[in-house]
Amino acid sequence: MRNFSLRAAALLPLSLLVFSCEQEPVVEVMEVATTAPRFMDFPTAKGGSATLGKNADGPAVTVAMAEYITGADSDEMGNTILFNNRGNKQLDFDFVPGQSLDGSDAISYYIDESRPSDDVPVEVSTDAIVRSMDTWDNVDCSDLDLFRVPTDGRATGFYAAAYGFGGSFNYVADVVHNGWLPAAFFDRLAPNGSRSILGVTFTLVFINPDGSFQDADNDGKGDVAWREIYYNDRFNWSNGSGIDIETVSLHEAGHGLSQAHFGKGFRKKDGSVQFSPRAVMNATYSGLQTEVDGTDNAGHCSNWANWPNN
Ligand SMILES: [Zn+2]
Numbered sequence: 001m002r003n004f005s006l007r008a009a010a011l012l013p014l015s016l017l018v019f020s021c022e023q024e025p026v027v028e029v030m031e032v033a034t035t036a037p038r039f040m041d042f043p044t045a046k047g048g049s050a051t052l053g054k055n056a057d058g059p060a061v062t063v064a065m066a067e068y069i070t071g072a073d074s075d076e077m078g079n080t081i082l083f084n085n086r087g088n089k090q091l092d093f094d095f096v097p098g099q100s101l102d103g104s105d106a107i108s109y110y111i112d113e114s115r116p117s118d119d120v121p122v123e124v125s126t127d128a129i130v131r132s133m134d135t136w137d138n139v140d141c142s143d144l145d146l147f148r149v150p151t152d153g154r155a156t157g158f159y160a161a162a163y164g165f166g167g168s169f170n171y172v173a174d175v176v177h178n179g180w181l182p183a184a185f186f187d188r189l190a191p192n193g194s195r196s197i198l199g200v201t202f203t204l205v206f207i208n209p210d211g212s213f214q215d216a217d218n219d220g221k222g223d224v225a226w227r228e229i230y231y232n233d234r235f236n237w238s239n240g241s242g243i244d245i246e247t248v249s250l251h252e253a254g255h256g257l258s259q260a261h262f263g264k265g266f267r268k269k270d271g272s273v274q275f276s277p278r279a280v281m282n283a284t285y286s287g288l289q290t291e292v293d294g295t296d297n298a299g300h301c302s303n304w305a306n307w308p309n310n
Contacts, residue, residue, distance in 0.1 A: 063083050069198050071196060091215075108146075156168055186200070257300065
């Protein structure tokens with residue numbers, strides 16, 4: 001990571017220059033400000049006795065965090081939402097070996113096909129999501145034993161269920177692609193969220209009887225119960241162009257596998273956004289990106305290289 005930081009630092013002044021030694025066209029760029037995480041409430045009660053915050057058949061869980069990616073023409077960069085403000089303590093969250101609700105250290109995922117996109121056949125979006133999961137699985141520093149739980153039509157979505165968008169409080173898999181939801185779902189998350197947010201990943205964590213986040217392995221990070229990924233059906237989704245499903249799925253699955261946003265965004269004079277460095281985990285969509293390397297690879301490996309022995 002240190003090398004990447006140095007490289008990013010070295011690139012910054014170059015990015016800000018308004019000329020180039022080559023015969024490139026003159027471009028002016030302005031850094032897009034990254035806003036601080038936003039705080040929101042999620043209605044949980046201490047003791048896990050509330051209707052919300054209790055997984056029907058298992059330990060108490062709650063929604064701890066959401067990370068969203070914005071569209072290229074949005075004024076806002078993708079951001080983080082922290083639920084249930086616990087003072088200024090902003091925990092990171094990760095999966096913990098031995099804690100998975102299916103009893104396995106292999107990482108499972110599920111694709112809910114009951115909320116398809118309006119724009120492409122569900123088989124096409126499912127194939128795109130599967131390709132994105134395979135891409136993360138094929139990063140060779142890690143051994144996730146990633147596997148797909150077959151789609152069987154069951155209801156999914158803890159956060160969706162909490163706010164009347166259908167769903168279920170039950171565990172389904174470690175990472176769930178919950179499907180495409182209407183604009184109103186995204187307006188809950190940010191002002192004009194339905195116009196800016198392409199996709200969002202929620203982190204659900206285990207909570208102790210006193211309502212605090214569980215940290216069974218004492219690594220200073222809350223223990224992830226599972227993650228949920230939702231796509232905004234207000235946008236026009238496609239396979240290989242426009243807003244590419246595989247690209248956004250790869251980004252969200254990156255969050256699903258514990259990666260945070262990365263890279264500084266710059267607005268060019270023509271209105272487009274470019275990133276330094278460009279990465280799958282950039283907070284704003286900047287076109288087709290279906291491979292993992294550089295910082296994405298390093299971030300993934302820092303989380304998973306020793307799994308399940310960390
Ligand atoms: Zn994101």
